Amino acid sequence: MKINTINKLCCPFDKQDLQLKILAQDTGKNVIEGLLSCKCCSRVYPIVYGVPIMAPDEYRQIQVEQPIIERWRIEYKLDPLNLLPG
Ligand SMILES: [Zn+2]
Secondary structure, eight states, X not given: OOXXXXXXXXXXXXXXXXXXXXXXXXTTOOEXXXXXXXXXXXXXXXXXXXXXXXXXXXXXXXXXXXXXXXXHHHHTTOOOOOSSOO
């Protein structure tokens, strides 16, 4: 996904701007892997295979997302991240 497109996204819960952390890009500067985080509600939305995962809490598959975050944590030396607040 293009950075310009990602920058237009906002948090689905509180409509606040999201901070983008790019982890991997392809040769066309598309973001392949990254993290979108909301300062307001401290949710984190991963970008996986170029697709931001921004479903409401009840539809998010944390058991699917958690291993990705865990891999990134090691690969990109990220601080531990909570996918959902609380
Ligand atoms: Zn938010």
